[in-house]
Amino acid sequence: MSTFVEEKPTQKLESFKGVKKVPHEEYYTSGHRTCQGCESAQIMKLMAKAAGPRTIVLGSTGCMYVANTSYYATPWGVPWMHTQLGSSGSAALGAAAAFRAQMRKGAMKDEPINVIAFCGDGGGADMGLGAISATMTHPDYNLLILMYDNESYANTDIQISGTSPYGVNTSFSTPGKVKRIMHHRWKKNMAPLMLVGHPTCKYVGTISTSYPLQAMNSVRKALSIGGPTFIHCLNPCPKGWDFDPVLSFELGELAVNTGIWPLYEVENGVLKLYGKTEKIANGQFKRLPVRDYLLKQGRFAHFIDEDIEYFQSKIDEMWNKWLVPGIIPLRREIEADEPR
Amino acid sequence: MATIALPVEEKKKYEQEALITGAEAIAVACKLANVDVVTAYPIRPYDTVMQYISQLKADGEMDCEYIVAEGEHSQFEIVKHASVCGARVFCGSSGVGWMYAMEALTVTPALRVPMVAMVGNRALDDPGAFGVEHNDALAVRDLGWLLNWVDSAQEALDTALIAYRVAEDPRMFVPCAISCDGAFLTHSQALVNIPTQEQVKQFLPPYKRGDLLLHPDNVISVAPQVNEDWVMEVRRQNYEVTERACGVIREVYADFERIFGRKYGNPFFEEYMTEDAEVVLLGMGTLSTPTRVAIRKMREQGKKVGFVRLRWFRPFAGVELAKCLERFKAIGVIDRDFSFGSPNLSGVVATEVRSAMYTGAATRPPVLGFICGLGGREVLVQDVEHMTDITFQAAKGKAQPLTQWIGLRG
Numbered sequence: 001m002s003t004f005v006e007e008k009p010t011q012k013l014e015s016f017k018g019v020k021k022v023p024h025e026e027y028y029t030s031g032h033r034t035c036q037g038c039e040s041a042q043i044m045k046l047m048a049k050a051a052g053p054r055t056i057v058l059g060s061t062g063c064m065y066v067a068n069t070s071y072y073a074t075p076w077g078v079p080w081m082h083t084q085l086g087s088s089g090s091a092a093l094g095a096a097a098a099f100r101a102q103m104r105k106g107a108m109k110d111e112p113i114n115v116i117a118f119c120g121d122g123g124g125a126d127m128g129l130g131a132i133s134a135t136m137t138h139p140d141y142n143l144l145i146l147m148y149d150n151e152s153y154a155n156t157d158i159q160i161s162g163t164s165p166y167g168v169n170t171s172f173s174t175p176g177k178v179k180r181i182m183h184h185r186w187k188k189n190m191a192p193l194m195l196v197g198h199p200t201c202k203y204v205g206t207i208s209t210s211y212p213l214q215a216m217n218s219v220r221k222a223l224s225i226g227g228p229t230f231i232h233c234l235n236p237c238p239k240g241w242d243f244d245p246v247l248s249f250e251l252g253e254l255a256v257n258t259g260i261w262p263l264y265e266v267e268n269g270v271l272k273l274y275g276k277t278e279k280i281a282n283g284q285f286k287r288l289p290v291r292d293y294l295l296k297q298g299r300f301a302h303f304i305d306e307d308i309e310y311f312q313s314k315i316d317e318m319w320n321k322w323l324v325p326g327i328i329p330l331r332r333e334i335e336a337d338e339p340r
Numbered sequence: 341m342a343t344i345a346l347p348v349e350e351k352k353k354y355e356q357e358a359l360i361t362g363a364e365a366i367a368v369a370c371k372l373a374n375v376d377v378v379t380a381y382p383i384r385p386y387d388t389v390m391q392y393i394s395q396l397k398a399d400g401e402m403d404c405e406y407i408v409a410e411g412e413h414s415q416f417e418i419v420k421h422a423s424v425c426g427a428r429v430f431c432g433s434s435g436v437g438w439m440y441a442m443e444a445l446t447v448t449p450a451l452r453v454p455m456v457a458m459v460g461n462r463a464l465d466d467p468g469a470f471g472v473e474h475n476d477a478l479a480v481r482d483l484g485w486l487l488n489w490v491d492s493a494q495e496a497l498d499t500a501l502i503a504y505r506v507a508e509d510p511r512m513f514v515p516c517a518i519s520c521d522g523a524f525l526t527h528s529q530a531l532v533n534i535p536t537q538e539q540v541k542q543f544l545p546p547y548k549r550g551d552l553l554l555h556p557d558n559v560i561s562v563a564p565q566v567n568e569d570w571v572m573e574v575r576r577q578n579y580e581v582t583e584r585a586c587g588v589i590r591e592v593y594a595d596f597e598r599i600f601g602r603k604y605g606n607p608f609f610e611e612y613m614t615e616d617a618e619v620v621l622l623g624m625g626t627l628s629t630p631t632r633v634a635i636r637k638m639r640e641q642g643k644k645v646g647f648v649r650l651r652w653f654r655p656f657a658g659v660e661l662a663k664c665l666e667r668f669k670a671i672g673v674i675d676r677d678f679s680f681g682s683p684n685l686s687g688v689v690a691t692e693v694r695s696a697m698y699t700g701a702a703t704r705p706p707v708l709g710f711i712c713g714l715g716g717r718e719v720l721v722q723d724v725e726h727m728t729d730i731t732f733q734a735a736k737g738k739a740q741p742l743t744q745w746i747g748l749r750g
Contacts (some may be wrong), residue, residue: 053556054556056554056555058421066565068565069564069621070567073652074561074564076559076561077559079554079556079560079561079562080562081561081563082562083417083421084417085444086413091418091421092421093414093418093421094417094418094419094421094423094424095421095425097405097422098423098424098425098426098427098429101403101404101405102376102426107546108426113555113556130410131410131411131413134410138407216402
């Protein structure tokens, strides 16, 4: 470490050793107006619980602002502030810088304060990408950016974002008489973008609300390790994905079990797969067909077999051809028969 | 506030004199104000202030977090959040850089954040020009920012200290932008009296955000969604800040004079050779220099012309200005800006002056609008003479076009 990087101590948050060891205190409680089965609200709750009381949360515009935090009915038991859609990176940096300066000058009690900024996929993978990327290069500020990903601008009216899956029906990509597939871009690979693009970042992880203990422990590690950190959480959205709210949890699991959503963390540069993802990678678990996941959701109801096969082929490619399967899309060699 | 009363002469000997630019003067003010968080992003001409601050930090003369952002939007958002977390902050920009930060500039006064920013006024693109135009800073004129224009490095330094005191007053808690004309002030050196740290400590108390502080000890939710239920009442609070603004600014200038011994007189506008003037020109920023030179020259020719330099554009001291201007036979407003499609197609300042005069003045002298010195073009002595002649014509009752462009190439 360069002697010019001025590290500050963090709170040392040990991993929860099991669900029964998780404290009862909630820092995200009643008051929000999110939909039934909203997994994005679920990660807010888990994130706040994992971080504990000596925390501030900065929330960029999105569902978790508009539907979540209404005047007179805030669900937040820790200080919370709205930040602009593309500002999660800047918000965390500003707060961490303010605390650091005031603590150094004796204007504020010197203690580690968790600074968390969250954003949705629109705020993080689209508009706020530049600011988050810049923030990830600042080794002397302790902060966490958590991106909750419901794969669309779910608060506005369900529109395509940079993380919307291939072929999805959104209000900006409704299938028509001539074109069945209006959204033909592949989902942005955010966590690897963060970890590969920012070599000094000490922690990047992917989580799912269907695995709450791991999700909370990921948040705790990210807050304890020091420097800027990033977590990407996939959050099934009954409204945006068009499914019965009772299926939220199951869809989170299916995303992992089909290999669409790999779970891993990169701690000080060391990659560790966990849960079913680890078993998929070492051959102990055979990936479920993506059909099982896609056809439970109305947003893929216009898919015909050809579309499902294409989707499957891309997921197979992820696991069979990528240099780091499921994570880093580099190839060992050019293949002439590459499907186009 | 308790102060130690020292005779002005005695205080002065503690001040140091230095040959510095307008941008450097503001950097020195930031150091004296013990700013906590500074964010920088390059754009000419304001960026020299950040070069000086970077050097002050590297030399151990200034203790601050110095963050180079990846764009102006982040630059302003970083300090906005830092200020909510209790830090004294500084940033700035120019031209389209300021416009790139517009979303952040919009929410900053709404969140009651006492950010102090420097605008090195620059023409907006396209086409590219580094020179001064006032449309950048003026773009936030309706949003709750305090806006002022200075015309010397000394005034830049003093106004930066005043800006912190005004903005961080709990009756205010709104941002303040200090406009310095690009090149003419940002890059021009002049002798500046640099106050002592002791004087500044006496004048500027630490920033205390009180129960609005975002900190684990103060569990609040800032800016939750309110919709039509409350947004109007929230806007009204910002309106009430502007009602208080003139009073607070007057108080702070009085205190400034008492502690530093430098007199600015009326904080809102400065009058030059107006006592017996028949007509006056009015403008903001460094065009005051050629205007003063031209007025002295014209005075020798027996022309009774004066000049009013507007310092504070927000708040706009409308009543006071109208009372000042009603005694002249005609007023020529020099706008270093444009407002396409506005009433009479005038510049921003002319339109504001007319509006203030309509309700505040006992007489109705003609108010002519001149668009001059755009894109960094110099306002020449002969331009000022030309505008004065036109204003005299109007004073004699000869109708003149309400908006004229001065110094256009043929």
